[in-house]
Amino acid sequence: LCDVYGFSLRNLAPAATQPSGSQHPSGPAGTVLQYNPALAVTFVENHDIVRDNPIVNDKMLAYAYILTHEGYPCVFWQDYYNWDLAQPTNQSGIDALVKAHGSNAGGPTEVLYVGDNLYIMQRTGTNAQKGLVFVLNNSAATSGAQVHTHWPNTTFHPVAWRGHDNTDIPAPRTTAPDGTAEFSAPPRGYTVYLPT
DSSP states (O other): OTTOTTOOGGGGOTTTTSOTTSOOOOSSTTSHHHHOGGGOEEESOOGGGOOSSOOOTTHHHHHHHHHHSSSEEEOOHIIIIISOOOOTTSTTSHHHHHHHHHHHOOSOEEEEEEOSSEEEEEEOOOSSOOOEEEEEEOSSSOEEEEEEOSOTTOEEEEEEEEBTTBOOOOOOEEOOTTSEEEEEEOTTEEEEEEEO
16 A cells, blocks of 8 residues: 555455445455464564655655454554654554554445545444444545444544544534445545544
């Protein structure tokens, strides 16, 4: 995801031609993340690929992806400390994603919508973790779609978000009795929504 403009979000969910709301493999085709996510260790960068010129453009999109999906996500020390991506005082850093991961990223991943520039999924939760809705937007404008979630009559609050040249705070969303609502993310960014 990092430093790649024009990648297709369809590559994140290769079985996206199935009906909306069905369970899809949640990773690029042919990967451990797709076939056995419980055994996948996901990372954006690590000590084996540390560079003098680190990836910085869109790195948070990749962290948002691995910290909301199944697997064992690893945060690189240099990203967290040296490159100032932790940002513990706002919702645009790794800290907010780590908190959402710990409290809510449980249960299976279900892809709700996927297109070339927009990807929406839900984690349906477990007894200890309530689940979440994640939106990844690759377009130059705020974008979203109406999807059918696991939760009827539920209000979702954004707890982690980031957008390219955009500081707007995403609005909460409330699902209809059938579980549908429109979820969106800022330009070239993401939003993580948690049910309350």
